[in-house]
Amino acid sequence: xxxxxxxxxxxxxxxxxxxxxxPEESEAIWAGVxxxxxxxxRRRRAxxxxxxxxxxxxxxxxxxxxxxxxxxxxxxxxxxxxxxxxVAEEPIPVDKKREAAPPPEPPTPQPIRRSVTxxxxxxxxxxxxPTLEAPARSITPPVLKTREKQVSLPELxxxxxxxxxxxxxxxxxxxxxSLLAANGTASSRSYQGIGxxxxxxxxxxxxxxxxTGDSEAEERMRMFNQGTETEMTIRHSPxxxxxxxxxxxxxxxxxxxxxxxYSRRAVEVRHGSEQYYTTDxxxxxxxxxxxxxxxxxxxxxxxxxxxxxGVQLEKSLSSSRxxxxxxxxxxxxxxxxxxxxxxxxxxxxRLGLGLRYRITPHSELFVEPGVTRRLTxxxxxxxxxxxxxxxxxxxxxxxx
Amino acid sequence: xxxxxDDETLLDHVRSGDERAMRRLYDRYVGFLRGTCRxxxxxxxxxxxxxxxxxxxxxGALDRFSYRGPGSLRAWMKQIVVHQxxxxxxxxxWTCPIEEETxxxxxxxxxxxxxxxxxxxxxxxxxxxxxxYRVVFSLYALDGLSHRQVAEALGITxxxxxxxxxxxxxxxxxxxxEYTSHER
Numbered sequence: 001x002x003x004x005x006x007x008x009x010x011x012x013x014x015x016x017x018x019x020x021x022x023p024e025e026s027e028a029i030w031a032g033v034x035x036x037x038x039x040x041x042r043r044r045r046a047x048x049x050x051x052x053x054x055x056x057x058x059x060x061x062x063x064x065x066x067x068x069x070x071x072x073x074x075x076x077x078x079x080x081x082x083x084x085x086x087v088a089e090e091p092i093p094v095d096k097k098r099e100a101a102p103p104p105e106p107p108t109p110q111p112i113r114r115s116v117t118x119x120x121x122x123x124x125x126x127x128x129x130p131t132l133e134a135p136a137r138s139i140t141p142p143v144l145k146t147r148e149k150q151v152s153l154p155e156l157x158x159x160x161x162x163x164x165x166x167x168x169x170x171x172x173x174x175x176x177x178s179l180l181a182a183n184g185t186a187s188s189r190s191y192q193g194i195g196x197x198x199x200x201x202x203x204x205x206x207x208x209x210x211x212t213g214d215s216e217a218e219e220r221m222r223m224f225n226q227g228t229e230t231e232m233t234i235r236h237s238p239x240x241x242x243x244x245x246x247x248x249x250x251x252x253x254x255x256x257x258x259x260x261x262y263s264r265r266a267v268e269v270r271h272g273s274e275q276y277y278t279t280d281x282x283x284x285x286x287x288x289x290x291x292x293x294x295x296x297x298x299x300x301x302x303x304x305x306x307x308x309x310g311v312q313l314e315k316s317l318s319s320s321r322x323x324x325x326x327x328x329x330x331x332x333x334x335x336x337x338x339x340x341x342x343x344x345x346x347x348x349x350r351l352g353l354g355l356r357y358r359i360t361p362h363s364e365l366f367v368e369p370g371v372t373r374r375l376t377x378x379x380x381x382x383x384x385x386x387x388x389x390x391x392x393x394x395x396x397x398x399x400x
Numbered sequence: 401x402x403x404x405x406d407d408e409t410l411l412d413h414v415r416s417g418d419e420r421a422m423r424r425l426y427d428r429y430v431g432f433l434r435g436t437c438r439x440x441x442x443x444x445x446x447x448x449x450x451x452x453x454x455x456x457x458x459x460g461a462l463d464r465f466s467y468r469g470p471g472s473l474r475a476w477m478k479q480i481v482v483h484q485x486x487x488x489x490x491x492x493x494w495t496c497p498i499e500e501e502t503x504x505x506x507x508x509x510x511x512x513x514x515x516x517x518x519x520x521x522x523x524x525x526x527x528x529x530x531x532x533y534r535v536v537f538s539l540y541a542l543d544g545l546s547h548r549q550v551a552e553a554l555g556i557t558x559x560x561x562x563x564x565x566x567x568x569x570x571x572x573x574x575x576x577x578e579y580t581s582h583e584r
Contacts, residue, residue, distance in 0.1 A: 007569065029451050040460050299466065
């Protein structure tokens with residue numbers, strides 16, 4: 001160890017080295033440093049703007065989409081508007097409808113909310129769904145806002161009979177075929193795919209009737225399960241978010257984070273007895289834009305532990321639903337997955353605890369389990385039952 | 401802000417964007433970092449370039465540096481300078497010259513009076529070592545890398561790193577002994 005001793009002593013002495021450049025050299029180096037630091041700052045700002053600009057545009061587009069998909073306020077209906085039993089059989093081309101539309105009526109003090117067939121507009125299709133609280137009739141909409149699009153749909157098979165759009169909405173949960181692509185609202189607790197809508201009047205509708213409510217299959221299940229105990233199980237598949245995050249360091253341990261992530265959520269609802277039960281499976285794919293503050297808690301070499309908290313905006317791009325039933329252990333998948341891409345934006349607050357591994361000075365891989373408190377309703381009513389959702393985010397973080 | 405503030409306070413000022421604090425940090429450490437750099441690179445113009453790039457990196461990465469007590473900032477800055485110096489060596493396609501000695505190697509004796517040799521003389525002795533010896537000796541003995549890390553950094557084997565280091569140490573011990581005996 002003797003020779004290490006003298007080199008160690010040498011090292012300690014060399015820590016005191018002060019080999020200063022001449023004042024002229026020092027000034028020249030400093031001038032170069034200042035120039036370089038300023039250039040680096042400009043480069044970072046440009047990079048930040050280059051990344052934030054498309055993110056902002058994407059966020060603005062999502063907000064615009066949400067706005068376009070939002071339901072309109074119920075139209076005021078004059079008291080003397082005739083109530084008819086069904087919607088006109090022959091759809092009138094939009095332009096003609098617009099031409100044929102009556103001039104705007106003066107607002108009435110009490111709009112007939114309950115009996116209105118509500119109309120929502122989107123850039124693509126006219127969306128319509130019977131109001132759940134409505135009595136068993138609907139009225140012809142006074143103004144049709146946009147084009148309608150007919151969608152052909154696969155029929156559901158036994159024991160679920162072919163379903164058709166009903167103009168006679170009833171109380172209770174119901175499943176119907178809609179000839180129109182449809183959009184749902186948070187307040188109605190409804191799930192709608194292209195051509196199919198599922199609606200229920202109460203947030204806990206799935207407890208009472210996870211499937212059709214008034215379908216033949218549901219009736220049969222009730223009959224089979226008479227006198228036996230039934231239960232409902234909601235099973236969430238692991239929720240996953242995958243993508244790129246951008247992190248801007250505000251302080252040595254604190255950073256602001258945003259990004260773009262793919263998001264997947266899935267849930268299966270099983271309802272019935274041991275022998276006779278129905279299943280509903282929901283899967284939702286979308287994109288998420290988080291905005292969160294991140295606090296570094298611990299760091300060792302390239303590995304760091306951090307906590308994060310913030311809000312998250314999610315846009316469902318597609319969701320699917322499969323239904324099935326089991327009669328005495330015989331499993332039958334009832335309907336093919338039905339897709340929809342007309343979901344509204346969803347807000348959530350998220351807390352997470354993650355691990356990062358630095359792969360370059362600016363890039364880190366992260367894995368971040370977290371819990372999301374959903375602030376708005378989902379397209380999938382089964383997800384709405386559980387406001388808190390455990391999920392895991394994975395991906396790459398780029399730090400400025 | 402007084403001149404004698406500690407590193408942590410100075411860091412806070414630099415992070416808040418105070419250019420005068422940046423200058424103070426530069427003035428405080430430029431001598432030490434230049435000395436570190438000159439153990440790897442002997443060309444004066446190249447030393448200036450490396451120092452300039454190192455300080456740009458240091459100021460750009462200060463937000464990510466977490467202060468862990470006195471000496472931590474100095475050690476971190478030194479790491480950056482060493483890294484930049486090695487990058488500069490690689491940029492000019494430098495390969496670590498393997499110094500082969502055919503003469504029999506005498507047993508090494510610990511040089512006496514290491515503490516009494518002036519710093520600038522020791523620094524000069526290190527700078528006069530053959531390039532391969534100097535870089536390996538600096539990385540291993542003075543900057544705390546293992547032979548494995550030295551081998552990875554210079555593209556040589558661990559065995560070569562160890563033998564170059566042993567020869568450099570012997571050569572340096574001889575220089576120190578020669579100096580101290582001459583001074584007596």
